Amino acid sequence: xxxxxxxxxxxxxxxxxxxxxITVARDAMAAEALIWANPSSPHKEGRASKARLEKYRxxxxxSLKWDGHILFTSGASEAIAMVMRAHKGxxxxxxxxxxxxxxxxxxxxxxxxxxxxxxxxxxxxLPLAKDGRIDQNALQDIMSNSARPLCAxxxxxxxxxxIQPIEALGDIIRLYEGILFADCSQSAGKLPLPFADMxxxxxxxxxxxxxxxxxxxxxxxLLTPTGGQEQGYRRGTENGPYVAAMAAALxxxxxxxxxxxxxxxxxxxxxxxxxxxxVAKDSNRIDTIASYRMPNVAASAQLIAFDMKxxxxxxxxxxxxxTLKTSHVxxxxxxxxxxxxxxxxxxxxxxxxxxxxxxxxxxxxYEQHR
Numbered sequence: 490x491x492x493x494x495x496x497x498x499x500x501x502x503x504x505x506x507x508x509x510x511i512t513v514a515r516d517a518m519a520a521e522a523l524i525w526a527n528p529s530s531p532h533k534e535g536r537a538s539k540a541r542l543e544k545y546r547x548x549x550x551x552s553l554k555w556d557g558h559i560l561f562t563s564g565a566s567e568a569i570a571m572v573m574r575a576h577k578g579x580x581x582x583x584x585x586x587x588x589x590x591x592x593x594x595x596x597x598x599x600x601x602x603x604x605x606x607x608x609x610x611x612x613x614x615l616p617l618a619k620d621g622r623i624d625q626n627a628l629q630d631i632m633s634n635s636a637r638p639l640c641a642x643x644x645x646x647x648x649x650x651x652i653q654p655i656e657a658l659g660d661i662i663r664l665y666e667g668i669l670f671a672d673c674s675q676s677a678g679k680l681p682l683p684f685a686d687m688x689x690x691x692x693x694x695x696x697x698x699x700x701x702x703x704x705x706x707x708x709x710x711l712l713t714p715t716g717g718q719e720q721g722y723r724r725g726t727e728n729g730p731y732v733a734a735m736a737a738a739l740x741x742x743x744x745x746x747x748x749x750x751x752x753x754x755x756x757x758x759x760x761x762x763x764x765x766x767x768v769a770k771d772s773n774r775i776d777t778i779a780s781y782r783m784p785n786v787a788a789s790a791q792l793i794a795f796d797m798k799x800x801x802x803x804x805x806x807x808x809x810x811x812t813l814k815t816s817h818v819x820x821x822x823x824x825x826x827x828x829x830x831x832x833x834x835x836x837x838x839x840x841x842x843x844x845x846x847x848x849x850x851x852x853x854x855y856e857q858h859r
Contacts, residue, residue, distance in 0.1 A: 499800055500847070502834060502835065502839070502847060504694075505647055505648075505675060505778050508694060508836045509836070514696055514697050514735070514738040514741075521730040521733035521734075528726075528727045529718060538729055541733070545735075548739075549703070549732075549735060561701075561702075561703050562704055563701070564692075565589065565690060566593075566702075567702065568689035568690075568704035569589050569590055569689050570593045572639070572670050572689070572704065573639075574593075574713065578636055578638055579610040579611050579635040580610060581631060581639070581641065582612060582613070582641050583641065583653070585646055585648075586643050587643060587647055587672060589672075613631055615627065615628055619822055619824075620769055622651060622654060623642065623654075625661060628658060635665070637666050639667070639668045640669050640670065642670070642671055643675075644675070644676045645675040645778070646778075647818075648816060648832055649768050649769045649818060649822075650675075650776075650779055650834075651772045654773075669685040671683050671685040673690050675694060675778065677694070678694070678695025678741075679695065689703075689705075692735040696741060697731075697739070698735065701728065741837075752839060752841065753835065756848065759851075763855060764855065765781050765855070766826075768782065768830060778832065779834075782826055782830045785859070786829060786854070795850055795854075802831050804830065
């Protein structure tokens with residue numbers, strides 16, 4: 490049985506917001522739910538559930554090729570908050586980071602009061618070049634004036650697909666004894682993990698269930714123990730069925746990325762031929778995400794047109810696109826027309842017919858408004 494690429498009403502091209510749960514993950518979740526018991530209970534059923542939980546943990550570590558610890562969370566946002574709460578010094582934040590990072594690091598007033606008030610250290614912004622990548626010279630300058638800072642860097646941007654040169658950035662961070670925290674929500678399960686001190690992942694971005702994620706940690710002393718489960722770093726009953734589903738989704742692999750590369754290249758060429766623009770066209774971008782500008786046509790109008798044709802796309806991050814705010818990602822890049830950009834993102838079963846359908850709607854709508 491294969492995973493369909495259509496939503497309940499049509500064609501789904503918003504996988505960067507969430508990828509529908511793939512079949513192997515659904516099956517694993519259902520199987521575990523039939524026999525699940527509280528893994529912290531001392532009785533036979535609880536011990537058996539605990540053993541299965543640890544088996545899934547090892548499977549996930551093997552799939553990700555991570556040789557440190559893994560702490561299960563309710564998603565990447567919780568993993569990010571755990572890291573930010575624990576760090577007492579300076580925090581360096583990529584200007585195009587996800588809102589969850591910007592808020593938890595103290596760059597949003599409400600979250601500053603909730604999370605960062607009373608902690609030592611400042612939050613500093615890492616500037617971006619116009620191609621969406623972090624300015625390495627600026628990083629070096631800021632690192633030289635910070636004491637063992639926590640550097641939060643998104644491995645793949647959720648709006649533009651730009652891949653940060655995280656290995657080179659990591660070399661600079663380690664040179665100044667900083668701590669590299671990578672948000673790999675958009676890259677885990679698709680690209681190899683970078684060499685980092687801590688990594689946040691989110692299961693629903695690679696075909697696992699929503700409200701399930703993990704924090705990968707090399708050294709647990711970087712976190713603050715809270716008691717409870719997950720080696721004493723997170724309270725709450727472990728979600729065995731969702732962990733099983735996440736393990737199954739990761740075991741599915743990412744061989745399909747070659748097809749995504751061909752489809753993204755095909756769509757890029759079509760957009761350019763029709764008079765559109767590609768955000769960060771010359772940057773190294775993941776093959777599953779692209780942002781396109783339809784000149785002089787508002788993104789809100791484009792979204793309505795695509796939705797009426799049964800095609801699901803978005804304008805920026807799903808966490809903010811519902812308000813149709815101007816993208817802070819595009820603004821941080823100095824992009825001139827952020828209000829005219831929409832995002833298209835692919836999943837494992839996206840095919841050429843899907844892309845042709847999108848191209849046809851894009852062409853017709855643009856011809857009506859150019």
